[in-house]
Ligand SMILES: Nc1ncnc2c1ncn2[C@@H]1O[C@H](COP(=O)(O)OP(=O)(O)OP(=O)(O)O)[C@@H](O)[C@H]1O
């Protein structure tokens with residue numbers, strides 16, 4: 001009987017349960033996809049610097065597990081907040097606590113098991129399509145990627161079911177320990193938090209210290225190794241929480257005293273915030289953490305994406321060198337966004353390659369003299385020194401065999417004309433941005449390699465260096481984007497929980513305001529402000545976290561790359577996305593919470 | 607009947623619930639009545655007779671299907687959007703059975719809300735709040751939150767909020783419904799005081815004869831129409847109470 005009642009309660013809140021289930025399912029799917037990548041040794045080995053790659057994926061896995069735990073805790077509190085009124089009512093009507101306990105335990109566990117099962121299936125499908133799509137978009141190639149991988153399934157199932165058993169136990173203890181009255185009136189309880197200035201101060205200071213410790217750990221990841229991540233997550237989470245708790249309440253209390261609070265709905269807004277500040281503190285902490293993770297991961301991913309071509313450019317002077325170009329190659333070349341192009345005639349004789357100085361007068365050869373960032377300098381034959389002639393770039397234009405290069409020699413036009421040997425024309429091309437011309441360059445390189453194969457360890461031109469680096473850092477780039485999207489999805493889902501759990505109470509309150517005669521606009525603006533504040537605080541905190549946290553990627557982004565280079569545009573795009581998400585959330589909240597004026601009747605009334 | 611000094615003037619008021627192509631229910635079938643300035647009027651009737659419906663029309667929370675409602679010279683049925691909100695905020699004070707206090711605000715902030723909406727300066731606001739709190743003897747409760755107040759105290763705070771901005775009429779829908787008899791009596795005395803000392807018209811919906819006996823005039827609603835009407839005149843309250851009981855007896859037959 002009680003079981004039936006409980007089911008009826010769930011049916012009544014179908015939408016909320018769907019959101020909860022969707023969130024948990026998505027989280028399990030993400031975890032499966034990542035576990036699939038990280039635990040698949042064949043895959044990891046094939047795709048990175050062996051030794052380091054396990055560490056990198058291990059680090060990603062630790063991060064994801066910790067966040068998953070936090071996320072499930074939050075989702076569980078949402079579940080509990082949905083159910084406690086019902087269960088309180090059952091208890092008041094005389095249901096035994098033990099029976100209620102069983103129900104709660106079962107409900108949480110079933111929900112968790114269903115979410116895990118669907119999540120794994122979804123993860124399988126997503127591994128197949130989504131990961132492939134993402135890799136394609138990034139131009140990465142990851143070998144040995146399979147969607148079905150049993151150890152990953154087991155890992156996901158064990159972690160999730162384990163977490164849900166813990167959550168069920170927690171709910172059981174929590175519900176059976178709380179008094180019936182409290183369960184029934186959670187929504188109306190105004191827990192007016194006490195303000196003790198000294199304690200607030202101490203909490204604030206401790207919070208800042210913890211944050212500093214976390215940032216320090218991230219900056220010194222080389223020294224602390226893997227321990228830095230869990231340490232930083234714990235300290236930053238706690239620090240953020242304490243800081244929010246100390247400052248938010250004080251600021252709200254202070255604002256409430258001002259004249260500003262006595263205008264329009266400002267007082268109501270402050271009252272709302274003050275009323276729920278402790279719930280909010282938790283939510284804001286989690287959201288700021290997820291915000292930072294998502295932004296950080298995407299910043300790193302896009303950092304690699306942007307900077308790998310740059311790094312490749314710093315290595316040599318030309319992107320590709322094409323020998324005896326064919327019509328098909330010429331066609332491809334015409335598609336490139338070329339910054340510099342020159343064609344020289346070679347005469348290869350014995351171990352020497354001869355060049356015509358006159359050609360270098362007409363089209364000086366471009367050297368890259370820069371150390372970290374490219375610095376191009378054009379030189380004619382007369383300007384070239386022997387070091388220039390023997391620079392690796394220049395030598396590479398004529399490959400004799402494995403570890404064997406022709407020795408270049410410059411001849412005057414008349415001598416060159418008389419020189420015998422095999423005549424080869426070589427075209428050097430430097431494009432403006434390797435990343436943009438990736439696809440064309442790839443085809444060009446394939447055609448060239450098919451005609452003039454050379455040993456694998458030798459790279460000719462920056463494009464080949466770029467490909468080599470992609471193999472090194474591509475895994476990291478991919479992980480950045482992947483985790484970024486995963487954390488973003490969790491963030492969206494956390495905010496959705498907040499909305500759904502806050503909406504019924506707010507609906508009632510805004511209905512009251514409506515009756516008292518508050519203008520529709522004023523209520524709209526009030527909601528926009530409240531939700532806006534809820535978005536802004538974690539956003540700001542998240543940006544600060546990222547600015548400090550990027551330090552940890554310094555060892556993984558060797559110079560001339562830097563985790564901080566060009567982050568402006570990434571931040572702008574991310575914040576733009578966040579703003580769009582804010583607007584969607586706001587529209588949803590307006591729809592749920594704002595009282596409807598009796599417009600229908602109005603229309604009928606003549 | 608003249609309506610020159612009427613605060614509320616209702617003409618041919620009809621209300622049908624449900625859309626045209628749905629199942630419809632006519633709750634009000636053409637009501638006519640006035641409330642004079644500084645009058646204390648009660649509305650009685652069986653459950654489901656349309657009392658709340660009527661009050662919702664008067665306070666613009668809902669829109670009539672037909673007929674006119676004029677409150678303090680404003681034709682309520684012609685108002686739209688912000689006008690409606692402003693009308694509620696300025697012309698009507700409302701006391702609800704379930705108090706309708708915002709639990710996130712202190713009593714003081716709750717009371718000040720209508721003034722804040724008008725944009726009153728904080729100095730005048732403080733003054734008005736303390737004045738009304740004095741009148742309703744809740745000055746010592748101002749800093750408390752609704753969850754820290756008893757039902758009777760909550761209703762007095764709600765009453766303070768309803769009159770702090772000096773509306774032209776105070777309406778109550780079963781305001782004593784959730785109160786014990788002592789608290790109920792205190793609130794009714796209070797309404798009488800407000801009516802007489804602040805010269806505010808009061809419209810009280812109730813099904814409790816004791817509450818109704820505080821009124822000067824009582825309208826009985828039956829099946830969506832005004833069935834009858836009695837006046838207190840010079841009688842004392844207990845006599846009027848008796849008269850109400852008698853009327854209810856015949857009315858309900
Ligand atoms: N929103 C609505 N939709 C449809 N019918 C309604 C609606 N509100 C009220 N009614 C119907 O209109 C009639 C009058 O309702 P109303 O709430 O005005 O009664 P009441 O006199 O206030 O009763 P009570 O003393 O029980 O509060 C009732 O029959 C009710 O079922």
Ligand SMILES: [Mg+2]
Nearest residue numbers: 657658659779
């Ligand atoms: Mg009613």
